[in-house]
Amino acid sequence: xxxxxxxxxxxxxxxxxxxxxxxxxxxxxxxxxxxxxxxxxxxxxxxxxxxxxxxxxxxxxxxxxxxxxxxxxxxxxxxxxxxxxxxxxxxxxxxxxxxxxxxxxxxxxxxxxxxxxxxxxxxxxxxxxxxxxxxxxxxxxxxxxxxxxxxxxxxxxxxxxxxxxxxxxxxxxxxxxxxxxxxxxxxxxxxxxxxxxxxxxxxxxxxxxxxxxxxxxxxxxxxxxxxxxxxxxxxxxxxxxxxxxxxxxxxxxxxxxxxxxxxxxxxxxxxxxxxxxxxxxxxxxxxxxxxxxxxxxxxxxxxxxxxxxxxxxxxxxxxxxxxxxxxxxxxxxxxxxxxxxxxxxxxxxxxxxxxxxxxxxxxxxxxxxxxxxxxxxxxxxxxxxxxxxxxxxxxxxxxx
Numbered sequence: 344x345x346x347x348x349x350x351x352x353x354x355x356x357x358x359x360x361x362x363x364x365x366x367x368x369x370x371x372x373x374x375x376x377x378x379x380x381x382x383x384x385x386x387x388x389x390x391x392x393x394x395x396x397x398x399x400x401x402x403x404x405x406x407x408x409x410x411x412x413x414x415x416x417x418x419x420x421x422x423x424x425x426x427x428x429x430x431x432x433x434x435x436x437x438x439x440x441x442x443x444x445x446x447x448x449x450x451x452x453x454x455x456x457x458x459x460x461x462x463x464x465x466x467x468x469x470x471x472x473x474x475x476x477x478x479x480x481x482x483x484x485x486x487x488x489x490x491x492x493x494x495x496x497x498x499x500x501x502x503x504x505x506x507x508x509x510x511x512x513x514x515x516x517x518x519x520x521x522x523x524x525x526x527x528x529x530x531x532x533x534x535x536x537x538x539x540x541x542x543x544x545x546x547x548x549x550x551x552x553x554x555x556x557x558x559x560x561x562x563x564x565x566x567x568x569x570x571x572x573x574x575x576x577x578x579x580x581x582x583x584x585x586x587x588x589x590x591x592x593x594x595x596x597x598x599x600x601x602x603x604x605x606x607x608x609x610x611x612x613x614x615x616x617x618x619x620x621x622x623x624x625x626x627x628x629x630x631x632x633x634x635x636x637x638x639x640x641x642x643x644x645x646x647x648x649x650x651x652x653x654x655x656x657x658x659x660x661x662x663x664x665x666x667x668x669x670x671x672x673x674x675x676x677x678x679x680x681x682x683x684x685x686x687x688x689x690x691x692x693x694x695x696x697x698x699x700x701x702x703x704x705x706x707x708x709x710x711x712x713x714x715x716x717x718x719x720x721x722x723x724x725x726x727x728x729x730x731x732x733x734x735x736x737x738x739x740x741x742x743x
Contacts, residue, residue, distance in 0.1 A: 354411035354418050354475060356482045362390035365408055369417040373469045379501035381465035381650075382614040382635050383458045389422055391606035397599045398459035403428050405452075407490075409482050411475055419470035419479040424459070425490055427451045431598055433462035433688045434498050434517060434705045439718060443493065448711065450494070454487040457498035460598045462688040463650055464519070464703045466501040476507045484708065497706040505704055512706040513719050516729045518736075520691075520698035522673060522684040533674045536697070544695055544741040551662040552670055555620075562660045564620045564627065566671050570634075571612040578617055579608055582629040585655025616649070618671045620656075620663065628656035630667040636681075647681040669696045691736070700736045702729070 359365055370386040382388060391397075398404035404424045411419035428451065429436055443450035456467050470476035487495045497504060497512070505514065530536040537545045554561040569578060583601050590597040607615055614635065620628035633650040654668050669686070673696075676684050686698045694700070707722075709715035 354413045354478060356485075357410050357412060358486065359408040359410065360406060362386065362393055362406075362408065365410070365420075366417070370420060370469075373417055373420060373471065374466070376471065377466040377469060377501070378503055379464070379466045380635075381463055381648075382611065382633055383461045383463055383650075384422075384465060384467070384469070385611060385614075387606070387610040389458065391603050391610065392459050395600045395603035395606055397603045398424070398431075403430065404459050407486060409479065409486060411470075411479055411482065418472075419468070419475040421456050421468050421479060421483065422458070423483055423486060424455045424457065425452045425492060426455050429453075431460045432457060432496075432498060434496070434515065436496075439714075442717075443711075443714065448493075448714075452490060452492045454483065454490065454492040454495045455498065456483060456496065462499055462519075462703075463685060464499045464501065466504060467497050467499070468501075468504050468507065473507065476503065480507060480511070487708075487710070493710055495708040499703055500706055505706060508706040512708045513715075513722050514726070515705045515707055515722050516726050517688070517703050517705070518700050518729060518733060519688060519703045520686045520693035521701050522676070522686065522696075522698045524676070524680075524682050529680060530677045533670075533677060536673070536677060539743055540697060540741050541743055544697070547695065548670070551665050554662045555660060555666040562622065562663070564622055564660065564663070564666070566618055566620050566666070568616060568618045568671070568675060570616045574608065574612070574615065574617045576608075578619060578629075579604055581619065581626050582617060582631055582653075582655070585629045585657060586631075586653045587655070588657065589653075589655040616672075616675065618667055618675075620667055627658045627660070628654070628663055628667050630654040630671070632672050632675075634681075646683070647679070649676050649681050649684045651684065651686050665696065669693070669698070673697075694736060694739065695741060697741050699740070699742075700733045702733070 365386065367386040374380050374384050393399060393406060403426055407423045407425060409421050409423050410417060429440060432455065440450040468476050468479050470479055483495055497508060524530060537548060555564050557563065583604055587597045614633055616632040616634050618630045619626050631653045633652050636647040649672060651668055651672060656663055672684055686693045709718055
């Protein structure tokens with residue numbers, strides 16, 4: 344972000360409850376100026392969460408769009424949700440809520456600055472300079488107090504977010520698994536990538552792929568991919584049937600509605616890549632990947648990133664999940680010169696596929712003084728545990 348040395352005016356805070364009240368171009372321009380933008384913070388994505396019925400008051404995501412204005416210029420903004428539960432966040436604080444309840448206190452509502460159902464690190468506090476970003480945090484805390492919320496949580500934050508919150512909020516680390524393309528000399532193809540792995544890992548991946556792709560030794564599944572507007576309505580329908588089935592098989596309704604994905608297809612198609620697996624022309628599995636290859640205003644070098652998001656299948660095939668969710672996307676990323684593939688939250692099994700552990704950090708402010716001290720002690724122990732866990736993982740690297 345730009346230096347705040349010359350910032351002299353004090354912006355006006357405005358709170359909105361409907362994305363239709365926020366200028367799309369102004370929001371997206373502010374996002375593009377950040378160091379760690381993602382497609383999931385675009386106006387279209389956040390608005391679709393609301394208009395599709397996926398993240399609404401009824402589902403426990405009561406949005407308050409916090410904005411700062413210098414006259415008619417949007418200088419800072421973030422999505423804040425008042426929540427009566429902790430589902431769909433992927434940073435788990437159920438134990439904190441239980442402790443509150445055991446002491447006769449209300450943990451909910453709480454205030455959460457996040458992208459619903461989307462555990463992808465990136466900028467949460469959009470701002471044109473450091474001073475505006477600090478004022479935005481203050482505005483969120485004021486809103487938290489006005490709504491009698493127990494706490495404020497910024498989930499899956501950027502480095503800049505963490506820096507502005509470091510002196511007044513507690514940090515919490517979690518582990519994700521990301522694949523990083525080779526620096527200097529990117530992989531030329533999937534075999535080139537495999538050549539950098541230890542022999543046992545390379546052999547395992549080849550065996551898993553044969554079980555899915557080989558018609559003589561395995562299921563004989565072929566994959567095709569479509570991007571953007573080339574994804575047909577029929578393919579979107581099939582994907583959603585797979586996605587919905589995955590949730591229902593685990594006894595839950597899907598978080599996202601079919602209308603949400605319809606909005607994605609119409610409003611930001613360039614950010615989606617769909618893989619479909621077929622046997623003799625019959626579709627049996629799909630995985631949906633988000634992609635970003637836009638250059639941020641403040642980035643000297645463009646970063647091309649793919650994000651593993653959703654998958655499902657209508658038939659059970661051994662190792663099909665690995666092929667659809669990791670190997671097909673990785674092969675595509677290598678062929679298209681992508682720098683990173685983020686595999687999402689949790690999942691130590693991803694390491695065997697060369698998605699390596701990285702730290703993702705969230706920031707937390709607890710209103711109750713005694714609980715704040717207790718949670719801070721817990722987080723200190725937890726951070727040490729996460730660091731130790733990642734150290735042990737590093738000793739089991741799949742790379743040569």
